[in-house]
Amino acid sequence: MNLTYKVHPIKTRYQGWTNYCYIIEDIVSRSAIVVDPSWELSKITTTLSELEAELKAVALTHSHYDHVNLVDPLTKMFNAQVYMSKKEIDYYQFRCRNLISLDDHQTISIGNTRAQCLLTPGHTAGGMCYLFSESIFTGDTVFTEGCGICEDDGSSAEEMFDSIQRIKSEVSPHVRVYPGLFSYDLLYLLILYSSMEKSRKTIEQTVGKINLTDNIYRGYHQHEHATIYPVITIIKSYRSETHLLIGRVALRE
Structure with a gap:
């Protein structure tokens, strides 16, 4: 299968935090989506410049600070649209420039590249994963070593269970998982x-x-x-x- 996009992982750090954000580049249009921009703005902007790609959208898996920290500077620089689940926006009253709410199974696109939005609550009340043809971006729902913690406001271990079962049943085994963290320190x-x-x-x-x-x-x-x-x-x-x-x-x- 010929992919319409490339994934560019970016490892970022701030004090004790280590997060992964991702740039998804549409090959034909050279437009891009960044998933969960957290720290080190220059790493993101430098990568976009090297790719000669135009940032069109920011896709947020949830509203925790270590996943949304760079939304404001990126929207000011690129006037990009910002995607987050409606449930997450409503529960935590999240606000930012160019914010667009998403429902379960809604589709977003850049150029010839499309992603299906899967509502996966558990770590937060309205967590969302973004499923592309060969890749899924899971934020803090699924790590390489376990899953996101369920102890904060709006989180639920029961909903996390259901969300992980949903991913296992709806996502093909060949799809690559790109988490926001690899594991908790x-x-x-x-x-x-x-x-x-x-x-x-x-x-x-x-x-x-x-x-x-x-x-x-x-x-x-x-x-x-x-x-x-x-x-x-x-x-x-x-x-x-x-x-x-x-x-x-x-x-x-």
Whole structure:
């Protein structure tokens, strides 16, 4: 199959954050979409310049700051349209220039390249993945090691389960997955877990608990069809047994 587009991954960093954004370049028109522009504006603009591509749109998987940080400068520079799910916009009252709301199964396009918009709540109330012919951009719904955390306002482990099952059933196995993060940094998870606890647990105590639980959990993790990032699941188990169960089932083949 002849692709109408090329994907250009850009790894960006800011302080302790590492995010991936992506430029999708339509081959014929040389127009482009950027997915989840987070940090390091110059990396994005330099790539566009080197490609001699014109930025036409920004596609946002959700409204967290580490995925939308560069929307304002990019829309000012290129007057690009900004796409986000209607559910996400309404729930979090997200606002920016040139914002266009999207419904489930709606299609967006640049040149000869089209993408289907899949509503995938879980990490946030209205998360959205963008499915191209050979690629899907999943934001914080699916990582290479697990899935996005479900502890913030509007998030739901139950909806994350349904969203991952939907991706598995509707997206062809040959499609490449491009996540916003490759995995959560361990230190970030430890700090997050500690902040959720009401008692005065230290990071060192948390590490001890995770190591202990990991020993119990390891047998399941080695199952030939299991593709779960154990640290995320372990931390969820301290909040809710249901979260642990959903985390396990969601990422099994």
